[in-house]
Amino acid sequence: MDSINRLHLLSEQMELEPAEERRENLARPVCFTPKQREAVFVHPAQLPNGQSIKLLKTLLTSACERDCYYCPFRAGRDFRRATFKPEEFANVFIELNRKGIAEGTFLSSGIAGGGIRTQDQLLDTADILRNKLGFRGYIHLKIMPGAEKAQVERSMQLADRVSINLEAPNTNRLAKLAPHKQFLDELLQPLRWLEEIRKKQPAYKGWNGRWPSTTTQFVVGGADESDLELLTTTAWLNKNVRLKRAYFSAFNPIADTPFENKTATDPLREHRLYQASFLLRDYGFDLEDMPFTDHGFLPLQSDPKLAWAQLNLAEHPVEINRAEKRELLRIPGIGLNGVEIILRLRQTGKIHDLSSLGRIGMNTKRIAPFVLLDGKQMARQLPLFP
Ligand code: SF4
Numbered sequence: 001m002d003s004i005n006r007l008h009l010l011s012e013q014m015e016l017e018p019a020e021e022r023r024e025n026l027a028r029p030v031c032f033t034p035k036q037r038e039a040v041f042v043h044p045a046q047l048p049n050g051q052s053i054k055l056l057k058t059l060l061t062s063a064c065e066r067d068c069y070y071c072p073f074r075a076g077r078d079f080r081r082a083t084f085k086p087e088e089f090a091n092v093f094i095e096l097n098r099k100g101i102a103e104g105t106f107l108s109s110g111i112a113g114g115g116i117r118t119q120d121q122l123l124d125t126a127d128i129l130r131n132k133l134g135f136r137g138y139i140h141l142k143i144m145p146g147a148e149k150a151q152v153e154r155s156m157q158l159a160d161r162v163s164i165n166l167e168a169p170n171t172n173r174l175a176k177l178a179p180h181k182q183f184l185d186e187l188l189q190p191l192r193w194l195e196e197i198r199k200k201q202p203a204y205k206g207w208n209g210r211w212p213s214t215t216t217q218f219v220v221g222g223a224d225e226s227d228l229e230l231l232t233t234t235a236w237l238n239k240n241v242r243l244k245r246a247y248f249s250a251f252n253p254i255a256d257t258p259f260e261n262k263t264a265t266d267p268l269r270e271h272r273l274y275q276a277s278f279l280l281r282d283y284g285f286d287l288e289d290m291p292f293t294d295h296g297f298l299p300l301q302s303d304p305k306l307a308w309a310q311l312n313l314a315e316h317p318v319e320i321n322r323a324e325k326r327e328l329l330r331i332p333g334i335g336l337n338g339v340e341i342i343l344r345l346r347q348t349g350k351i352h353d354l355s356s357l358g359r360i361g362m363n364t365k366r367i368a369p370f371v372l373l374d375g376k377q378m379a380r381q382l383p384l385f386p
Pocket of ligand 1: 064067075111
């Protein structure tokens with residue numbers, strides 16, 4: 001198979017992997033040359049600085065010696081596998097980059113020859129791209145289970161983002177998903193190292209003068225875990241390793257795996273987990289604020305911020321002209337930008353009606369039941385003839 005055929009196969013197979021940027025942006029197949037039949041799959045992706053790039057998500061190899069129950073790449077599963085050597089991948093990627101087809105890459109791999117050897121292959125690829133081919137664009141590098149601390153540090157020196165997929169929220173749940181992965185030593189430890197390195201070596205920055213951000217991913221519903229378990233681990237990671245983002249991937253059964261007959265997870269559960277994780281990370285919510293059921297699940301029918309407000313703000317609406325930032329952040333329909341806008345508007349005078357917020361794109365119907373404007377509750381004034 002030539003390089004483009006392999007890249008076609010690997011980037012297509014990566015579509016099977018539940019992962020990160022793909023959940024927000026569908027990949028577009030792009031042909032290498034007008035005559036090329038095999039296309040590579042490129043994702044429109046938004047970087048943390050807001051810049052939009054064409055991201056090539058691929059594997060160095062789709063061969064894997066591990067046997068995670070949910071994974072399409074697990075050892076022994078019968079499908080066509082492909083492998084790149086670091087230099088080969090770097091060369092084919094840089095050609096795509098020069099043709100304007102791919103502006104960045106998310107590089108992962110199946111495990112072949114152990115986590116340490118596989119991490120070396122990923123590092124060699126990034127090193128060639130940065131230091132031999134002069135690539136200055138976006139690299140997201142996956143850290144392999146079992147990678148060593150020095151490899152984690154080297155990854156941080158080469159990438160814009162690094163990720164380690166925990167897959168499950170704790171040791172017991174991981175054992176149900178991936179019998180040969182060790183939660184504490186292989187997965188959580190590298191996440192701790194990332195933060196340790198950031199804290200101890202502030203003087204040495206990443207390749208572009210900043211340490212890379214860190215993300216992780218969970219397979220939702222694969223191990224019968226609760227939302228409480230997933231969000232407890234997420235909250236811990238936010239606090240202790242400065243996680244940039246937790247990705248939640250609703251479990252979907254793959255044919256010819258031990259989980260092929262397991263029921264798929266409702267994608268709405270994934271959506272609610274994202275909403276809750278943003279509340280924990282950005283809105284000052286605590287785990288205790290989450291409207292968990294007795295079994296530790298978020299209600300599917302209502303978003304967690306609205307559910308919290310119905311319990312806590314319906315009888316005690318927030319005075320929008322005087323509330324502190326942390327109180328404004330709790331109002332459904334007002335996001336991070338909305339809070340900043342309200343604070344700015346208040347510097348020049350009072351907000352007299354919600355329509356001024358509606359005109360700048362806020363959802364006033366959602367906001368109205370939970371706020372007061374100079375002591376008046378808007379929602380109760382509106383329906384004169386209910
Ligand atoms: S180690 Fe990764 S690629 Fe290999 S089977 Fe497990 S999840 Fe799949």
